[in-house]
Each structure stands twice: as structure tokens, then as C-alpha cells.
Amino acid sequence: MKGLESVNNLVKEFKRLPGIGQKTAERLAFFVLKSDKSMALALAEAMISVKESVRLCSVCNSITEDDHCEICRDSGRDRDIICVVEESKDIYAIERSREFKGLYHVLMGVLAPLDGIGPSNLKIKELELRISGGGIKEVIIATNPDTEGEATSIYLSKVLKPLGVKVSRIARGLPVGSDLEYADEVTIMRSLQGRKEI
């Protein structure tokens, strides 16, 4: 829009957010424009605050506002079992299931040979140190079931097993509510390999 540099700038900034295209960015910009100044200030402050106060947990690398995250501080959780995830957001997905009561470790990525991301780029040494510290009986590897996630899980099992812990991998296969007819052969194969007696 000609002569409306501030609006254009806001649209440009909104467009940088994931999933926001030109039209949505314009709609958001006009929503801000029509709202009270207090609403715009609250939004800006919330964004600044999240950048200033959120950091990584010194134990598990999850996001937190303190030195230790809430899960690491919780004395009611099983402290002898660690679930390894790729990103902090995966913790929230697992927590929604209310099935896991142990601790977490965020790798901050996954092994990606095609992008040159190797073990030294991930928080694997930190995980080894946590386990070497004692008290850990099992490590559950919950990386995504894609090729890079698999590569990471195989590498982790190779590194962690000599430390004397049980290393397990989350089950792979058919999602609940899906249709067997539409599943691809790799998914069905993994489901059969990971079948359980009932």
C-alpha cells in the first residue's frame, strides 16, 4: 500500500511467521490497526517477554523461565527413566498423553547427513553425562519415525547401551483411527514387526 510504510512493515513482519501468507498477514495487520493501542502493546510485550525470559533448562534442554524446567523440578516424577525427544515441542505432545511420568532430554535436532548435522551438533554428550551420573535405568528414544529419526535412534542405542541402561524405542506403526487399506507398506511392515500379544 502506497504511503503506508508502517502497515506494509507490519504485513512484512507477519509474513515471516510460519503458515502466514500475504492475505493472512494483511488481515492480521488490519486487526491490529483496528484494535486498541493497549492490545497492540500487550502483544508486543508478550513477544519481547518470551524472548527475554525463556531459556533452555540446564538439565534437559527444554524451554523454561528458570534454571531448571518444571518437569525436572517435579519430585513426583520417575527419575530413573528418560525420554529423548528432538525438540521441546515434542515434550508437550507426549505430556498430553498423560502416559509418561519420567524425565526428558531434548536433543535440539536430529542427525541429518544430507544437511551435515552430525552427533556433535546435538546434545548427545550431555545425555551421556546425565546417564553416567547414575540413577538412570531406561532411556526411551522418541525421535520421529522418519529416516533421520531412525538414524538418530540407532546411533543413540549404539552410544548408550555400553553405559548399562535399557534403551527402548517408541512403537512405530498404524495411527489410531486410521484405515489399514490406506497405510503404506513400510508402516504395515513396522506394525507387524512391533506387534504385541493381547
Next chain:
Amino acid sequence: MPLYETKAIVLKVIDYGESDCIASFFTKEYGKIQGIVKRVRNKKAKFGASLEPFTLSNIIFFGRENANLYNVNSADIVDPFSVNRDDYDKLIHSFYLVDLLNTYLSDRDPHPSLFDLGLETLKSIGEATGRGKTETAINIFQLKFLSESGYAPKMGMCVICGDCNLTPYGFHPGRGGVICRGCMSRVTYAIKVSPGILKFMERAMHGEPHIIKRMIISKEMNGELRYVIEKYLRLHTGRELKSSKFINSHLSSIG
């Protein structure tokens, strides 16, 4: 707009936007192509594991002839090379193979025999029973790749003095071929290579597939060969494979 259907090895997939991705494929008929795959990360996406690296999939795509980016409509798994995904050594050698094709091949430049060899090599990696066999398979593939893609080094004569009746003594990555004993001391950046390696290189590049399949070399020779090819490719293409550092650190860690 024409619609194409072909078998393709998945080389690399990059996320694009909220739910789409851009995928690179190596096909027999059309060479390396790139395509946008819409809604691949949706909950109801029909692509499943068909776009995982080094999967052989049957793809249907459309777009202008010689387009830079096609629209990929569907992908169905033909061979997932599952065995290659269950072992770390096999997995990273398979990654290396697709990285090599993705980095050094030009778009829409068909190499049917390289496609067949790529599939054959992925199969060999899956069937390999020891580290030496996976390394040999990938080294043979690299050498065949050099000869197929126009990067073949000169093997018949010394690249410095032009002597055709030489006993090869070393390899000069910069000059792109073998050098004789006399020239070895006169030039810099030449690599002294065992005669067995040079013979192996020649046979792997120009030999018949059934002979190549039976070729096996030692761990040391595989390492030497990998070093020579890596240097040569880096110098002549100006590009380095991202998976190269990865594979080197893996191989040095297992000794």
C-alpha cells in the same frame, strides 16, 4: 501440460511452507528432477513413507517440459530398502549415495545406467555383511558415477608428461589422473597411491557390471580410495558433500 509417471529414487526432501515440501528425485528417464509436493505433512496426507530418502517410489508428476519445478501428484513405494535403515553403517552409506547424486548431478540429464547402478548399490548395501562390503559398494558406485557423469579421471597415461607406457605411481587430483614415478617427485599435491588402487579404479569405471559385482578390496584400500575420490571431486566440482564429514567420522570411530 504433460503428465509423467516413472520410478524414482528419493534424494532429498526440504520442508516448504506449513505443509508442503520440495523433493529431489533421480529418475531413469528424466534424470534428476525437483518437484513440489503439496500437503505432504497434513494428517490425511497420502504420501506416507514414499518420500523418505533413498526410497524407490513410483511417482506421477506434471508440469511444462523442462520445468525447473514440477508438481508431484502421487508417490507410491516400490522398494523402501528397509534393511538399509536398520543398521547405522548401511544407513549412512545409503545417505551418502543419494547425497552424491543430489549434489553432483545436473537437473534433467538422464543417466539410465547410473540409475540402475544406484538401485543395485542400494541393494548391495542392504545385503552387505560387513563394513568392507558397504564401503566397496559405495566406492565402486562413486567411480562409475565419475565415468558416467563426465568427471572420469585419466587413467591411461601420465597427466604430467603424457607417457602412455607408464607404471602408474600416484594420482594428481588437480590434473585429474594418474602420474608416473618420475613426475611424482616434480609436482606438488600428488597423492601416492598403491598400484592395486589404480587398477581397481580403472576396472570399476570401465568394467562390466558382473565383474564389478565380484570385486572386493581391503579396509585400507577402501579408505585410500575414498580419500582420492573425495579430493578429486571437491577440486573438479568446487562442491563438497555434506554427508562426507559424517561418513568419515563414522568410519574413523569404528577404526
